[in-house]
Amino acid sequence: MTDPQPKMIMVGVELFTENFPLPADVYTRLPSGQYLLVGKKGEKSNFQSLHMTAQKKAELYVRGADYDTVIQFNLALARTAVGKAQVPTNLKLNLISGLADSAINDLVDRKIVLGSYERVKQLSGFIKDTVAQVSDVEKLLDLLSKLPADNASHGMATAAVSLLICEKMEIHSKPTLEKVALGAMLHDIGMKEIPDAILKKTRADRTIEETTHYESHTMRGVEMLQELREIPSDVLAIILEHHENALGMGYPRRIRDIKMNPLARIVAVANYFVELLHDKTGEHQALTPEEAIHYMEVTLGQPFNKQVFLALKDIVYAHRRAAS
Ligand SMILES: [Fe+2]
Known part of the structure; x- marks a missing residue:
């Protein structure tokens, strides 16, 4: 299999907390190997409610160039949320x-x-x-x-x-x-x-x-x-x-x-x-x-x-x- 262009990196749906703005464009991969945009940067995340991601076991992708941004965003969110008593x-x-x-x-x-x-x-x-x-x-x-x-x-x-x-x-x-x-x-x-x-x-x-x-x-x-x-x-x-x-x-x-x-x-x-x-x-x-x-x-x-x-x-x- 050849690498898709541009390079895409698979990420877990857990990286995108429900109702938080997406830090980057998010894609899913079609059986044909093509990537379909399912969430735009800045939109509120709602992947948990997408049946197709449930069927595909929440396999999501971001562009390689956006990967670091997504991680840094998640780390910042984790640091804020994890320390808060009211977050379940x-x-x-x-x-x-x-x-x-x-x-x-x-x-x-x-x-x-x-x-x-x-x-x-x-x-x-x-x-x-x-x-x-x-x-x-x-x-x-x-x-x-x-x-x-x-x-x-x-x-x-x-x-x-x-x-x-x-x-x-x-x-x-x-x-x-x-x-x-x-x-x-x-x-x-x-x-x-x-x-x-x-x-x-x-x-x-x-x-x-x-x-x-x-x-x-x-x-x-x-x-x-x-x-x-x-x-x-x-x-x-x-x-x-x-x-x-x-x-x-x-x-x-x-x-x-x-x-x-x-x-x-x-x-x-x-x-x-x-x-x-x-x-x-x-x-x-x-x-x-x-x-x-x-x-x-x-x-x-x-x-x-x-x-x-x-x-x-x-x-x-x-x-x-x-x-x-
Ligand atoms: Fe050490």
Whole structure:
């Protein structure tokens, strides 16, 4: 199949909250492969009532050039709505799954997630259900709403990649997968307390004090999550250890693989990989999935857990095998 022109990106209907103005033109795809305009920028969204989108499982598209605008709009909306007591929890959860859909669609675009719309919904549905089951769901949504926009998307992408790694490693226990998803989604929650002036600097430009402050986002995240009832200790371990690596050269404790929480080993790899795909620190350019694997393996000398890294490498190269 050739790429349609201009490039279109599939988005979940959850990205368009009922009765809110559309941030961009929205299309559906006809069986012929052509795109039909179903909502114009500025019009109020009413996709929930369109029978055709229900039949097509709400498969909607936006132009590639508008995708960022749609995401930024949704993030702004999610941040406003999720923190408000009068907004129903269900709507807030829809916004969360809209964010997850977007992050996962980006992974589809990069051929990291292979498969259909159902596959995207399966992953984002799992993430949404995991959030919904947290006993202090409102408090958790409030914390998520205060994250900087980039961090919320990064957390969703890290959760999706972590789940793919689990699948490849044949980890099927639902409680384990839920802990991985939650820990991955929230791993950078402590960034909320790090000043912008430090966040904007590259690693090399930070003073020793600033580096220590930056690295404290791991511990701060744990402290913030301790406010929630019944957060599993594995989730806290993921947040604390997501920058550790197998060689004991990570932070904050510089512990080696053997001492790391097994679930944190997974999220540490997924986090680093997703960071390389979207690098905005100015330290290097954003990499393709294959370049990111090469960077982790050759440039860094593969400092992560071997089994987890090989599972990720397998995922990244799966589309090449499928194509040959
Ligand atoms: Fe982090």
